[in-house]
Amino acid sequence: MSYVLVCIFALLLISPKAMARDKKTDMLASADACRKELETSSKDMKFRKNWMKCIGRYENITRRFPASEDAAWSLYRVGNLYVGLFGFSARPADLDKAIESFEGLVKRHPGHSLADDAQYSIGIIYFRHKNDLVQAYRSFLKIEVNYPDGDMVPGAKRMLEDIAVALGENEATRIPVQGEKPGGDYATVTDIRYWSSQNYTRVVIDLDRAVNYTHASLEPNAEAERPRRLYVDLDKTHIKKDIEREIPIRDGLLQRARAALNTPDTVRVVLDIESMKDYRIFHLLDPFRIVLDVERPQDRIKETKLTRKSTTRKARNGILISKEPEPDVSLARQLGLGIRRIVIDPGHGGKDPGCYVGGGIYEKDLVLNAAKRLAKQMKEKFGFEVFLTRSKDIFLSLEQRTAIANMRKADLFISIHVNAHKDERVNGIETYFLNMATDQGAITVAARENATTEKNMSDLQVIIRDLMLNNKINESSKLAHEIQQNVLSRLSGRYRRVKDLGVKQAPFYVLTGASMPAVLVEIGFITNKTERKRITTREYQDHVASGICDAVENYVKKVSETLT
Numbered sequence: 435m436s437y438v439l440v441c442i443f444a445l446l447l448i449s450p451k452a453m454a455r456d457k458k459t460d461m462l463a464s465a466d467a468c469r470k471e472l473e474t475s476s477k478d479m480k481f482r483k484n485w486m487k488c489i490g491r492y493e494n495i496t497r498r499f500p501a502s503e504d505a506a507w508s509l510y511r512v513g514n515l516y517v518g519l520f521g522f523s524a525r526p527a528d529l530d531k532a533i534e535s536f537e538g539l540v541k542r543h544p545g546h547s548l549a550d551d552a553q554y555s556i557g558i559i560y561f562r563h564k565n566d567l568v569q570a571y572r573s574f575l576k577i578e579v580n581y582p583d584g585d586m587v588p589g590a591k592r593m594l595e596d597i598a599v600a601l602g603e604n605e606a607t608r609i610p611v612q613g614e615k616p617g618g619d620y621a622t623v624t625d626i627r628y629w630s631s632q633n634y635t636r637v638v639i640d641l642d643r644a645v646n647y648t649h650a651s652l653e654p655n656a657e658a659e660r661p662r663r664l665y666v667d668l669d670k671t672h673i674k675k676d677i678e679r680e681i682p683i684r685d686g687l688l689q690r691a692r693a694a695l696n697t698p699d700t701v702r703v704v705l706d707i708e709s710m711k712d713y714r715i716f717h718l719l720d721p722f723r724i725v726l727d728v729e730r731p732q733d734r735i736k737e738t739k740l741t742r743k744s745t746t747r748k749a750r751n752g753i754l755i756s757k758e759p760e761p762d763v764s765l766a767r768q769l770g771l772g773i774r775r776i777v778i779d780p781g782h783g784g785k786d787p788g789c790y791v792g793g794g795i796y797e798k799d800l801v802l803n804a805a806k807r808l809a810k811q812m813k814e815k816f817g818f819e820v821f822l823t824r825s826k827d828i829f830l831s832l833e834q835r836t837a838i839a840n841m842r843k844a845d846l847f848i849s850i851h852v853n854a855h856k857d858e859r860v861n862g863i864e865t866y867f868l869n870m871a872t873d874q875g876a877i878t879v880a881a882r883e884n885a886t887t888e889k890n891m892s893d894l895q896v897i898i899r900d901l902m903l904n905n906k907i908n909e910s911s912k913l914a915h916e917i918q919q920n921v922l923s924r925l926s927g928r929y930r931r932v933k934d935l936g937v938k939q940a941p942f943y944v945l946t947g948a949s950m951p952a953v954l955v956e957i958g959f960i961t962n963k964t965e966r967k968r969i970t971t972r973e974y975q976d977h978v979a980s981g982i983c984d985a986v987e988n989y990v991k992k993v994s995e996t997l998t
């Protein structure tokens with residue numbers, strides 16, 4: 435009696451599941467068989483119905499067992515089958531189906547080992563078949579950001595480099611400048627500014643509105659006694675009468691910058707270059723300006739050698755330990771990796787007060803105090819060389835801030851801000867690194883910190899272009915996570931209800947063009963009564979600073995662990 439009962443229970447409990455599993459395995463085997471047969475017959479491949487038969491079999495699996503391992507494989511196979519079918523049909527709709535299937539895999543099976551392969555396939559479809567470079571760039575970038583440890587990263591990086599070059603070459607036609615007015619009006623060059631050091635020069639061309647521009651470098655011409663030149667041509671542009679058209683720079687990098695009408699319609703800004711031709715160029719909005727960065731590479735090479743030499747000593751827990759006590763060597767140097775110089779950027783300043791809710795408390799003052807306290811701790815704890823982008827209540831443009839960091843050859847760039855929200859109950863800490871904005875809240879914060887409109891911020895092309903300039907996304911992401919975690923743990927032990935708003939990615943102009951890992955920390959909300967009171971105190975600012983110091987220490991350790 436009991437024997438029979440057990441059997442019935444076993445049937446009830448186990449069999450349906452086991453049967454389903456067998457059924458599913460059969461289904462995948464049958465779909466695979468269909469696909470393999472198709473792939474061996476060039477005759478069969480000419481008929482759409484044969485492709486659809488195999489696709490249908492895979493789709494049965496994704497429909498009936500959507501969460502299963504087999505479903506992930508089926509989505510991948512369907513994507514590839516549609517790409518194969520497109521080779522015969524040339525129907526764009528087949529490519530869309532392929533993308534849909536690969537995207538389904540990425541979204542519904544994010545942890546699956548095929549997810550980054552699917553993401554890569556999407557990039558290839560945009561690049562090779564749809565000739566949509568912006569979407570292709572975005573797809574490959576997602577691999578670098580979302581699967582940093584995956585095996586598709588090297589391939590994705592190569593694609594990103596190729597596309598960046600292609601986008602640069604096609605710049606004028608492919609990426610129309612935001613806000614361009616068609617026909618008629620001319621833009622005006624209102625100023626040319628520069629910041630310069632031995633190793634680095636940034637030149638900024640200010641305009642009264644957006645223009646299309648192209649750029650190139652010219653080799654030196656000995657016969658004409660002309661040095662190497664870098665030029666930018668600005669379409670439909672004139673020069674303001676009273677600005678200096680020729681600016682001597684003579685910093686060892688650039689001899690001078692000059693602007694002139696090239697054609698009746700075009701202004702050409704030329705940089706005469708003394709020692710090199712590598713450069714990068716990008717634009718910022720509101721007001722429109724074009725930024726040129728010129729760097730001297732030899733010094734970079736020297737730096738790397740120095741760093742490598744110092745890391746050959748034995749490391750334990752990522753901290754380099756020397757045999758003899760070296761009183762002259764700072765902890766910064768002992769930490770190795772060449773991280774010894776930090777630029778801290780207190781947001782806003784001068785005519786730009788930042789967030790303000792009344793009562794005489796301005797974001798610009800709070801962040802200046804917080805930045806000074808952070809600088810003090812970093813000097814004392816690590817012996818870092820620390821520079822502030824501003825130590826007074828003065829206005830700095832966003833491009834000036836990273837120019838300072840680049841000129842100082844800083845190893846890290848940390849921008850300090852105070853947050854705001856229309857709902858005064860919202861509070862907490864969040865840390866950003868430069869990237870595609872992922873949610874509306876991030877876009878809103880970025881728009882405010884950039885002092886531009888959300889409409890501008892949502893312009894994908896501008897965002898993508900900004901991204902192409904910062905190849906430190908992984909490092910910035912690591913640093914941002916460390917800061918978020920460590921600031922929170924310092925604060926939550928001492929204050930009630932400190933909310934973790936997480937690490938976010940957004941297109942901040944202030945982080946654009948930084949050639950080192952760069953993050954932006956929002957240390958609390960000025961619009962929240964409790965948090966506003968805290969932020970104004972020296973204690974709170976010190977705890978935030980301690981958290982950031984912990985974070986930098988951990989970051990250095992982790993980075994050195996991966997190197998040694």
Ligand SMILES: [Zn+2]
Pocket residue numbers: 781782788789797851852883
């Ligand atoms: Zn701010």
